[in-house]
Amino acid sequence: MNGRRKKDGARGLFSPLGSCILFLSVAAIITVALLVYGAAERRFEGDRGAIAAIMLTVIVFLSIACAAIDAIRRKVTTERPVEQILEATERIAGGDFSVRLDLPRAAGRRSDYVRIMENLNRMAAELAKTEVLRTDFISNVSHEFKTPLAVIQNYAAALQGAADEEERRRCAGVLVSETKKLTALVTNILKLNKLENRELNPARERIRLDEQLAQCVLAFEDKIDGKGLELDCDLEELAVYSDADCLEIVWNNLLSNAIKFTEPGGKIGVTLRREGGCAAVRISDTGCGISAETGKRMFDKFYQGDTSHAQEGNGLGLALVKRVVALLGAEISVESEVGKGSTFTVKLGETP
Numbered sequence: 001m002n003g004r005r006k007k008d009g010a011r012g013l014f015s016p017l018g019s020c021i022l023f024l025s026v027a028a029i030i031t032v033a034l035l036v037y038g039a040a041e042r043r044f045e046g047d048r049g050a051i052a053a054i055m056l057t058v059i060v061f062l063s064i065a066c067a068a069i070d071a072i073r074r075k076v077t078t079e080r081p082v083e084q085i086l087e088a089t090e091r092i093a094g095g096d097f098s099v100r101l102d103l104p105r106a107a108g109r110r111s112d113y114v115r116i117m118e119n120l121n122r123m124a125a126e127l128a129k130t131e132v133l134r135t136d137f138i139s140n141v142s143h144e145f146k147t148p149l150a151v152i153q154n155y156a157a158a159l160q161g162a163a164d165e166e167e168r169r170r171c172a173g174v175l176v177s178e179t180k181k182l183t184a185l186v187t188n189i190l191k192l193n194k195l196e197n198r199e200l201n202p203a204r205e206r207i208r209l210d211e212q213l214a215q216c217v218l219a220f221e222d223k224i225d226g227k228g229l230e231l232d233c234d235l236e237e238l239a240v241y242s243d244a245d246c247l248e249i250v251w252n253n254l255l256s257n258a259i260k261f262t263e264p265g266g267k268i269g270v271t272l273r274r275e276g277g278c279a280a281v282r283i284s285d286t287g288c289g290i291s292a293e294t295g296k297r298m299f300d301k302f303y304q305g306d307t308s309h310a311q312e313g314n315g316l317g318l319a320l321v322k323r324v325v326a327l328l329g330a331e332i333s334v335e336s337e338v339g340k341g342s343t344f345t346v347k348l349g350e351t352p
Helices: 002-013 016-043 048-093 112-160 165-196 209-219 221-226 244-260 292-297 307-312 317-327
Strands: 205-208 230-235 239-242 267-275 278-285 331-337 341-349
Touching (some): 016 048, 205 209, 209 221, 209 230, 209 244, 209 267, 209 278, 239 341, 244 267, 244 278, 244 317, 244 341, 317 331
Antiparallel strands (some): 205 239, 267 278, 278 341
16 A cells, blocks of 8 residues: 555656656757757857857756746646645644635646645545534533533422422432433433444344343333333344344333333334344334424434423434444334324344
């Protein structure tokens, strides 16, 4: 790779066009010098001093002309791009990611300077996107922390002045609930950070997927019963090679969302089937459904399409699901209709 890069750099410095210009310039100088020498010899026969003076003048003039032409060439082809690149890198180093270099529109092979400028433009564009994401992330995290902290502060103050035991219990219950939300938020942020920085390496072990799904559903039994939801489970006996902890993140978040967005008396469905050499898990609900606009952003961090349930989550669940699914090499798809519910399908490679 290094050898190839060096060769590309050499071709950039000694391009065919540059070589032709250099060759023609030298040929022109030699030709002009010979013509002048011939004319001077005929004009000043035998006067070697006059001929030498004329040739010296011609050579100096041609040298000055070539130096001027070369200076102009270097200014256009080398110094100007280098100045633009240096200015751009200084602005980027200073945090200005809006900088974009104007690329020459000349046809033909691109020089190494043009390729560097293109790469700088792409780098600045990516850094600008990253900066926007970072700013949004900080803003969203601050907002998500602010709400439960404000509740904790208010109820802690109320607990101090509570006159009876029942009021103290109520305040303490709210405090415990809000601290659990903060803990879940921090845990999800740390998980997301590990996934995005590829610090979390999935294990590969044989998992009975039907048994794992059944255990996850049982963990939500109280919430399902509390909302009077109908549960329909149809799990085929299937095993996969994957990471059990990572899969639990997926199932728990999808089940939590299905329960959260389904009105009391609605229906939750969990199915596991073998489809085309894959294990297909479908988690469906009869809830509010997902609009087309929400569907475009539902896997974004902190995005909550239905703000009526904002107090029940922090908008990180589906972002976690998307990244875990990608990490496991699986696929996720969504079918939804507003007012009729949603179905999330996750496909995993099954064991032989």
